[in-house]
Amino acid sequence: LNESLPNLTKRDRFLRACRGQPCDRPPVWFMRQAGRFLPEYREVRAKVDFLTLCKTPDLAAEVTFQPLRRFGFDAAILFSDILVVPEAMGLKLSFGAGEGPRFADPVRTRDDLARLRPIDPGRDLAYVPAAIRAIKAGLPDGEALIGFAGAPFTLACYMVEGEGSASFARVRTMMHADRETYDALMRRLADAVADYLLAQVEAGADAVQLFDTWAGLLDGPTWAARVAPYVRTVLERLDHAGVPRIYFAAGGAHLLPHLATLGMEVAGVDWRSPLTVARELLPPGTAVQGNLDPVLLLGPADTAVARAREILVEGDAAPGHIFNLGHGVLPDTPPATVSAVVEAARGFRSRHWT
Amino acid sequence: LNESLPNLTKRDRFLRACRGQPCDRPPVWFMRQAGRFLPEYREVRAKVDFLTLCKTPDLAAEVTFQPLRRFGFDAAILFSDILVVPEAMGLKLSFGAGEGPRFADPVRTRDDLARLRPIDPGRDLAYVPAAIRAIKAGLPDGEALIGFAGAPFTLACYMVEGEGSASFARVRTMMHADRETYDALMRRLADAVADYLLAQVEAGADAVQLFDTWAGLLDGPTWAARVAPYVRTVLERLDHAGVPRIYFAAGGAHLLPHLATLGMEVAGVDWRSPLTVARELLPPGTAVQGNLDPVLLLGPADTAVARAREILVEGDAAPGHIFNLGHGVLPDTPPATVSAVVEAARGFRSRHWT
Numbered sequence: 144l145n146e147s148l149p150n151l152t153k154r155d156r157f158l159r160a161c162r163g164q165p166c167d168r169p170p171v172w173f174m175r176q177a178g179r180f181l182p183e184y185r186e187v188r189a190k191v192d193f194l195t196l197c198k199t200p201d202l203a204a205e206v207t208f209q210p211l212r213r214f215g216f217d218a219a220i221l222f223s224d225i226l227v228v229p230e231a232m233g234l235k236l237s238f239g240a241g242e243g244p245r246f247a248d249p250v251r252t253r254d255d256l257a258r259l260r261p262i263d264p265g266r267d268l269a270y271v272p273a274a275i276r277a278i279k280a281g282l283p284d285g286e287a288l289i290g291f292a293g294a295p296f297t298l299a300c301y302m303v304e305g306e307g308s309a310s311f312a313r314v315r316t317m318m319h320a321d322r323e324t325y326d327a328l329m330r331r332l333a334d335a336v337a338d339y340l341l342a343q344v345e346a347g348a349d350a351v352q353l354f355d356t357w358a359g360l361l362d363g364p365t366w367a368a369r370v371a372p373y374v375r376t377v378l379e380r381l382d383h384a385g386v387p388r389i390y391f392a393a394g395g396a397h398l399l400p401h402l403a404t405l406g407m408e409v410a411g412v413d414w415r416s417p418l419t420v421a422r423e424l425l426p427p428g429t430a431v432q433g434n435l436d437p438v439l440l441l442g443p444a445d446t447a448v449a450r451a452r453e454i455l456v457e458g459d460a461a462p463g464h465i466f467n468l469g470h471g472v473l474p475d476t477p478p479a480t481v482s483a484v485v486e487a488a489r490g491f492r493s494r495h496w497t
Numbered sequence: 498l499n500e501s502l503p504n505l506t507k508r509d510r511f512l513r514a515c516r517g518q519p520c521d522r523p524p525v526w527f528m529r530q531a532g533r534f535l536p537e538y539r540e541v542r543a544k545v546d547f548l549t550l551c552k553t554p555d556l557a558a559e560v561t562f563q564p565l566r567r568f569g570f571d572a573a574i575l576f577s578d579i580l581v582v583p584e585a586m587g588l589k590l591s592f593g594a595g596e597g598p599r600f601a602d603p604v605r606t607r608d609d610l611a612r613l614r615p616i617d618p619g620r621d622l623a624y625v626p627a628a629i630r631a632i633k634a635g636l637p638d639g640e641a642l643i644g645f646a647g648a649p650f651t652l653a654c655y656m657v658e659g660e661g662s663a664s665f666a667r668v669r670t671m672m673h674a675d676r677e678t679y680d681a682l683m684r685r686l687a688d689a690v691a692d693y694l695l696a697q698v699e700a701g702a703d704a705v706q707l708f709d710t711w712a713g714l715l716d717g718p719t720w721a722a723r724v725a726p727y728v729r730t731v732l733e734r735l736d737h738a739g740v741p742r743i744y745f746a747a748g749g750a751h752l753l754p755h756l757a758t759l760g761m762e763v764a765g766v767d768w769r770s771p772l773t774v775a776r777e778l779l780p781p782g783t784a785v786q787g788n789l790d791p792v793l794l795l796g797p798a799d800t801a802v803a804r805a806r807e808i809l810v811e812g813d814a815a816p817g818h819i820f821n822l823g824h825g826v827l828p829d830t831p832p833a834t835v836s837a838v839v840e841a842a843r844g845f846r847s848r849h850w851t
Contacts (some may be wrong), residue, residue, distance in 0.1 A: 195569035248819045309663075310791075310792065310827065312792050312829070313826055314795045315790075315792040315795075316792055316795040318796075319793065319796035319797060319798035319800045320795070320797055320800075345651055361769070361771075362768050362769045362771075362790060363769070363771070365790075394748065395751050397750035397751070397769045397770060414716050415713075415715070415716045415717070416751060417716075417717070435717075436669075436716060437664075438664065438666050438669040438670055439673065440674075441666055441670040441672045441674070442667075442672075442673035442674035443673060443674055446673045446674075457763075473664065473666055475666070
């Protein structure tokens with residue numbers, strides 16, 4: 144019977160799942176799958192700083208490949224950082240040792256906004272399409288390649304605050320206190336992010352993910368009024384690019400009822416929203432991506448694998464599940480635990496593949 | 498017609514709302530209403546450090562009174578910090594300038610646990626009942642007095658991590674990797690917190706609030722299995738104390754369906770969960786407390802007042818609403834904006850009071 148079914152490449156599997164089509168098993172990739180938890184990554188980083196790594200296409204490609212070789216993921220994700228876009232717009236970006244990102248010159252007024260440069264990603268972020276071409280040329284086993292960008296609101300969080308924050312109160316205040324500057328900034332970002340993702344698709348990205356890491360700080364109506372329009376702009380400009388679009392609002396359990404109008408193919412779901420609940424609240428046919436709690440990878444492997452199996456079964460209630468974590472891999476994660484979980488996912492058989 | 502209705506003191510109003518009984522208007526208090534945003538608080542703090550302030554009953558009482566005098570809140574909340582409990586258990590607590598709290602000797606193993614002292618709050622935290630007696634003796638206008646404690650899980654977050662964290666991965670790993678130590682720690686904390694709150698009630702607290710600031714990091718089933726039993730222990734030990742019990746899980750939109758079994762009188766609701774949704778998910782008769790986004794107090798006062806009015810109307814759909822923020826007052830909040838919002842709440846008339 145199974146002989147009539149296509150033999151899926153990793154890329155096929157990933158793209159079918161994004162489109163809500165049945166697969167032999169869910170495709171698997173992990174957010175932040177390339178990074179500090181891998182010794183081979185730390186070896187590269189011992190020689191170059193983080194931003195140099197992002198800006199050197201061959202090195203970015205090399206660290207993008209590392210988790211594919213080690214774990215057999217179905218998809219690669221471009222190694223980069225969401226903040227290269229504001230940097231290209233003219234903000235001075237630094238990463239202090241052991242600290243988060245910092246902009247020396249945050250954007251807080253209309254005048255600050257005037258300092259931002261319009262960007263042409265092919266010129267100002269040329270190292271990214273170059274990295275994508277290098278990755279596409281060297282993928283070890285026909286994996287899909289996911290491009291990505293920070294969503295406009297999350298970029299604005301860092302650009303206005305100037306650094307990480309628990310509340311990002313500055314941009315959330317600007318949204319009410321200086322609506323004009325906020326809207327102008329978000330328009331600029333939506334355009335830049337759309338251009339940037341289109342350049343990634345043109346260079347060969349098979350899908351794109353918009354990371355809205357801080358969207359969960361907002362209540363639903365505020366998100367819908369002040370953030371969603373700019374996400375929609377980005378998604379609409381990608382409409383004819385022919386690649387699936389993933390939108391991930393971390394901490395967004397309460398935003399799920401508001402996501403329906405966006406029209407993305409895939410919703411990233413963090414570990415706090417059960418996939419079943421997400422599917423009930425999203426438009427029919429939207430694929431879901433997630434959602435193992437990354438903290439489980441720090442504990443006993445059998446606990447992580449047991450929870451992964453539950454998620455695989457829950458995800459298989461309908462076609463259109465991409466197995467992933469509910470957030471990025473944490474730096475202290477043992478690679479062996481990642482292996483065990485990936486093996487469990489790769490050994491799963493979908494009941495829709497018959 | 499209104500002449501037959503009782504004339505409510507501030508304390509009556511607060512306690513009636515906690516019990517889900519109709520009031521002339523919702524009682525009003527703000528989390529972190531005493532603190533750095535008030536010049537009169539900064540004046541006191543210029544002379545003593547934060548922990549000395551917590552441990553000096555007359556000073557703690559003085560800063561507790563400051564927002565009552567300025568804004569006319571219906572309830573006072575004890576000025577203190579949730580981490581005085583682990584400190585009394587033997588951990589060395591410090592607050593670095595401009596940083597968060599830090600424990601020099603975090604609890605990570607069974608041996609670390611053995612170092613913790615059993616506490617008798619009347620002896621080891623005697624300054625807290627003393628502060629409560631001083632506050633009760635000096636309340637400016639018949640306000641209710643709310644005692645409080647950190648919930649066991651949130652205390653464990655700091656005790657195991659040793660400092661603030663975005664993910665509190667250490668305690669969340671311990672929960673899976675060393676269940677025995679985790680459970681033993683949580684049992685110790687539940688007992689200590691219950692004893693501590695009972696001592697506060699005995700000294701005169703009219704109600705108690707359990708702050709579970711980091712509960713929202715957990716998915717619902719994990720919270721229900723590993724956190725709820727210890728919250729329940731605390732609440733049950735307060736069952737016969739005769740005071741309303743408020744449980745506040747910040748960032749807990751996704752936990753609401755799981756709160757039903759706790760049996761508290763009042764659920765704190767952050768700004769991301771609409772009061773209507775919270776009421777649908779909580780057991781009938783549970784009062785709700787919240788939920789203005791504290792960031793709105795940093796922007797134009799009319800925007801904050803307009804949103805407060807919406808919340809007042811939404812809260813008045815049923816008796817049992819305590820008007821509050823959805824999280825603590827932020828340090829840069831202008832007192833005038835707090836005044837404007839409190840005035841709006843105090844001017845509201847409930848449709849259930851006829």
